[in-house]
């Protein structure tokens with residue numbers, strides 16, 4: 109997505125969510141300085157090499173993620189986890205190829221994924237500056253992103269929440285097919301979404317607004333992008349069996 113296409117979405121997000129544009133810009137500058145100082149940033153073409161022309165599974169943190177990980181194998185594609193979903197993948201013995209995060213998932217798991225070979229796409233925004241300062245120096249292979257104007261080594265491919273940003277990233281780097289897993293949205297937030305959640309939780313107001321933007325952005329991309337985007341849905345049949353299928 110070009111920055112000019114992203115701008116109207118961002119303006120609406122800032123107005124609805126009450127974000128501070130100057131702080132979002134400051135976060136992007138801080139992330140760029142941290143990456144230059146620690147020399148732990150990667151060039152975007154690394155991601156193109158692994159994504160272009162491929163089937164890409166993108167894992168969100170919705171409640172159905174557990175059933176999908178239990179009953180399906182994801183061997184025939186590249187795996188991108190959105191933040192908290194990284195913990196679930198690791199729990200099921202899968203290592204994501206790429207993690208997309210604003211660093212509010214369980215950091216031990218994000219760092220473990222990095223050490224096991226994943227590229228970590230770290231997003232800078234006005235409300236995660238302290239996390240950037242603490243965690244970015246501990247990572248090895250980072251691609252920086254922001255939601256304001258892109259900088260030399262901090263990119264903006266479009267997208268808002270970790271989940272839909274991962275989808276915009278896959279589109280940007282030429283994925284042929286994108287399959288969403290654990291993208292339930294709805295009224296229940298999956299327990300992997302936040303480190304303090306022990307169980308799936310009823311949705312709170314700011315998260316509901318985030319989900320609305322995420323869904324709107326995904327609709328836009330389905331219409332305007334090149335990749336075919338589909339979703340895996342999983343329903344429990346009884347305590348031992350589940351039915352998972354790809355939505356048409």
Ligand SMILES: Nc1ncnc2c1ncn2[C@@H]1O[C@H](COP(=O)(O)OP(=O)(O)OP(=O)(O)O)[C@@H](O)[C@H]1O
Pocket residue numbers: 167168169170171190191192193210212213269270271272290291292293294296297298300301302315318322
């Ligand atoms: N029901 C759901 N519960 C949790 N995540 C979901 C759900 N449905 C879809 N998702 C997607 O999975 C992604 C998981 O990311 P996660 O919740 O860890 O971080 P996030 O986007 O940074 O959210 P927040 O800003 O609230 O921390 C979300 O960004 C969202 O796009």
Ligand SMILES: Nc1nc2c(c(=O)[nH]1)N=C(CO)CN2
Pocket residue numbers: 127128132210233234235255268269270318
């Ligand atoms: N300023 C600001 N920007 C964001 C935020 C956030 O909490 N604050 N959360 C995001 C991920 O959902 C993406 N962008």
Ligand SMILES: [Mg+2]
Pocket residue numbers: 191192209210211212213270
């Ligand atoms: Mg997050």
